[in-house]
Amino acid sequence: MPDGGLDPVIHAPARLRVVATLAALGPGDELSFPKLQKLLDMTAGNLSTHLRKLEDAGYVHVTKTHEGRTPATYLRLTGAGRAAFEAYTTALTTLLRGTAS
Template structure:
């Protein structure tokens, strides 16, 4: 048995899906909230709740703006979020016996 711990912020299934999706984007790339919602097949309220928790941990950056008169919300993984996800995936590998 190993004493590797998984980040509880990322470990929740929905937040893991959010972070994994954002990590697949390039560094400093962002995605529109409705697009992320569609990709993850989550309700707006559920996604917002998980994004809030990730934002509190400084793992995501939420940018609210306007395009013309239409409000727009964008989400991107912060450097801290990207590093936390890399640490999380490495910890999983260790727990599964694939790497140290």
């Protein structure tokens, strides 16, 4: 990977914030789209664009359902997303410490 092993899908600041927020949840736990949008103070369109890239990479699972007649979207980090975030944080720590080989 370029940039000292930093995953370019996660490295974009907005996507890093999304992944870090979802990684703080327990494995398999979900967060609603509006809650994530509010936590990150992002527009719906901007968040949707970044979620699509993360979903395409297999890092985020999106569940669309209905609660009554109202559409609802829930998000969770996949196992691959969790592993990618761990690898990203390891690579970033190594880069910041200047211990890359």
